[in-house]
Amino acid sequence: MKPAAFEYSRPADIDEVCALLAADDGARVIAGGQTLVPLMAMRLARPSRLIDIARIPGLAFVREEGNEVVVGATTRQHVVESDPVVRAKLPLLAKVMPFVGHTATRARGTVGGSLVNGDPAAEIVLVAVTLGAALIWRDGGTNHSIAASDFFLGPMVTALPLTACLAEARFPVWPEPRVGVGFHEVSARQSDFAFVSAAAQIALDADGRCTRAAIGIGAATAVPLRLDAVAQALQGQRYDETKVRESAKAALADIEPMADLHASAEYRKRVAATMAVRAIADAYQDAARRA
Amino acid sequence: MKVELDINRQKHTVEVEPRLSLLDCLRDKLLLIGAHAGCEHGVCGACTVLVDGAAIRSCLMFAVQADGVAITTIEGLSPGPGELSPLQDAFCETHGMQCGYCTPAMILAAHALLSKNASPTREEIVDAISGNICRCTGYAQIVEAIALAAERMRGQNDPVRP
């Protein structure tokens, strides 16, 4: 299981990355390598050139900017996992990080790599879609911004042009004082990619009523789903399991779930509702704990 | 390509093809054979080494990417010929292995844990080694070894040097 031969470049800045990509159709960016290298080892990917972006200055950072937290594309997942800004301002991202593979894959894997890879079961992808993050890529010397929900097109298919390099992801920070998050996923082994996952972020008023909600389902369909109807239905509501379940089921009634070796389409559809309910319940509870 | 590697606090310059994994480089070029290939696609953890103190999979990193970082392999853990580190000794004490194939990687993963967390709980130990598959032991004696080493390294018990 050895990769096919390739050339290796380590450009100094992101524009050089784009130039290298533009110069060679077979060139691919490598960030953490945790997805790309296994594919190369099995020769399912065979780039002619690897463009290593991991050490480009200024691409690895976590920064608060206005009402956003900006995460640089090459920021390692284990850095995000323990970053104080992420913990304080992006509790949903902080919550999912331990579910992204293993300690050893998070030490190398990057946030940008996970996003560009676009696995519908990837937790970071789910958070980006759920929270409505903006993804910024660089191409032809300019920056382009795209909403996460427009970025992911299918399993491992994104809107990123072949000559572009993802630079950062901008996650909105909710200013409300009582924001809670919930995340649930089901997989065979604890650290596997999920069959179904659900993320919820909810803001409550002093009365425990929802003032804002964002709900997302991962792994069930070709791209993560935002359940905006469910979020809408939660407006002004205290937690009511029956109602939540019903609105989740209704919202999921027409989805086209994926089926594979590990889980059937029916399973994914049914369990998506369960996961959504559990994530929402947790988010309410979490928010309620915040005075 | 030429690459300069810092392995176990020693510098090595090696000529490698870009496609050579760090794992194969350690084993084939530098004869550091304590890192093992189990799957070569990032799942089993048998190839674990430390990069700047963090456990990583050396099958998912190319040697050409490994300049300028501090690499520690199992060969770098024992204090001297015939001597064992407290963690290695604890693995012997509890028999935290059978065939020994996953063992260097387990010890390195445990080493990374203990260097950040001197008093890990059972859950933390389990989580720290959960990316390393052992087919022999069922993990219990590995978990015990790590807990024992942590206890000894906290000074509650002097390491036994055979």
Added chain:
Amino acid sequence: MTAPGKFRFVSSDRRVREDRRFVVGKGSFAADIVPQGVKHVALVTCPHPAARIVSIDKAAALAIPGVHYVLEGAELAGATNVLAAGLDTPNVPRYPLALNVARYAGEWVAAVVADSRALAEDAAEAVAIEYAPLPFILDADEAYKPGSTLVHEAHGSNVLLDRTFVWGEVEQDFAVSPHRLKHRVKWGRSSTVPIETFGVTASWDPWREILDIWASIQMPKYPDQTAMVLKIPMSSVRVHYDVDVGGSYGVKRGIKHTVLVGYLSKRLGMPVRLIEDRLENMRGGDMHGPERNFDVEVAFDDQGIIRSMKMRALDNVGAYAGRSPFQLGKPVGAIVGPYKIKSVQYQAIAVVTNKTVQEAVRAFGQSPTNYAIERTIDEVAVKLGLDRLEIRRRNMIRHEEFPYLIPSGSTYDSGDYHTVIDKVLAHAGYGELIAERDRLRSAGTLAGIGIAACLEPSGGNSSFEPLLNPKVGTTTWMDSCRISIDLVGSITATMHTTSAGQGHETLVGTVVGEVLEVDPDKVRVVRSDSLNALPSNSPVGSRMAIMLGGAAFHAAKQLKDKLTAIAAHDLGVPVERIAYKDGSAFDTSAPDKKRTWAELVTMAHRHIHKLPEGMEPGLSVSHIMPVPMGGGLPTADGRVQMYPCYSFEFHLMLVTIDPDLGKPEIKRYVIGHDCGTVINPKIVRGMTLGGIAHGIGAALYEEFAYNEDGLLVAQNFMDYLLPSAHEVPFVEIVHHETPSPLTVFGQKGSGESGYLGAPAAIASAVNDAVRPLGIVVDSLPIKVARLGDMIAQARENNAREAKKGN
């Protein structure tokens, strides 16, 4: 019998000597051994489940610089004998590389030799092979039917083995029993999947005419078969046994790999190695385990006493006949489990299909059989409304009934099953465990208690060979040890096979230390190579504590006797008056009169004039030990003593299942384990815990799944799910010792322990949990989503029924 302190070193919690080299990364595994100038093999494999090989174009591959050779099936088959098969199936020939037809996806079609593995893989991609796909068959039931698609035309059917044994008055026992029950349970295709793949290096020396082999092998008759297939004398094959094997649990049987590199090394005059990568290993490494459908019918009375059993085991052995059909034979030696079932009908069927070839897997077919028996006992209890434990107690052989002859001809050596169960129940607080289950149930969770009682036949013999293949008359399966005391008094013991983590060096050291009354750490243990080896049948069938331990004991005992005789002669007293203590020998009636270790050793090596008349000088003794109780051929109706010793285990667990997800979680796991006298507690504990983890994998996670195109879809570690530390719960072991009367210290085997009963216990727990829903889970592995779908379906049906009822 074994009071504590009975032994000095045996049973004491000593360190395992092998561990020191592993914790520093100084093991010596197959891939670590790199002869100068070694070349690397990569394989070209068939992408179809069945296909005729129309043409092979090697030109592009050979044009790549650094590529030395591309070998195809015709050349190899022309130069070698067919690989040995266990059964008498001459029309199911197997070669390392497919000959004309490939019969499973992943089968090796060509082998490329190059300067590096990466180059060999480049060249393997460049070999252009034209295939004509053929019809294929995957399902065992289908393959068994006459007229089904044939895997081997010349064989005329897909059936390799179909034999029905009747032991006792089965029909009569069925006729007089008031109750009967029939069901089908399935054991899915999984394996032991060691973390080290199989690897082998061969180096032919044309001047010495020796083929040196370093391999991660665990296989009886490995050098013999290598020589036989390569058509060279066995004295030209030198297998190095000092290679550490990175896990095997039965499957490291790389005979086809070895023949391939052995041939290439001879052909090219270069050392050649093949270290399987994980894909080669999973698809074409021929290491899949049993895939078995059991139809079990039992006849029993109102009390739940099972009088008779009919078992039909249909095994899907994959595309060729290796040794694996014998895995239907070994369970004959414990076909009634720990129970007193008086008569048995057993139909053993092995069929070929277009799946990867099956190999020996830990317990050699016994774990699936135990699962089938235990699932049946549970169902009988349900049918009669009896407690599952009570029914086991009633049927179990009682302590005073040993030795106990079972209908299929094996005598169980010893056991104390009821006591082990009582100890486990007391330890676990069985009443509370049930209360806990019920509490969980009333809180809305599915919860179940799992129970399994089963045997580990140990001391591995090969009686299944003559049983299933009458042309084979093998009754001998010895193991050996040689011990030498050198002229300065150090002790070196030699073993004659490889190990894969079982701690055999520690075993030998402990036993020799015990007998010679010296510190076991002072006993050097080394391994021979096959050219200077005594006979061994390798560590299979839970045999080494009994067989290698036994051989070491006897060899050490002979040395002790020799030292005693030398002392007696030199002191001029009769041998009976000499006592041996801590390496010296003294006159019991005048303890001052003694000869020290140094004196005895010096006399033996240097002073032949002081030795008894005719005594061989030096101190070197070999012992070759046959299997206790072995040596008999099967009777015409297929009764034979299979293995000599029977360890017992009793599993008790509490499992919850999230009813919405179908996800099981083991909340409590207690195992009672009795393998007689324990030689090294750390090793036995590790074997048991590791076996349980492996059983958890087989029960819940692991399956070599195929899609409808006949392709193996679980072929990497993202899809074939080995349990991680997260998935293996804390396990409590309750220890019990019923020594075997047949072995030197009372020891039995434990190399397969845990694995023998864990799948049965998990299936029992899951079924206890879902039974309130009215469903039965009858196949392994019990995968999360599949179970989730079943539960959802059942709840829906039940809700519909309830509505109708209203």
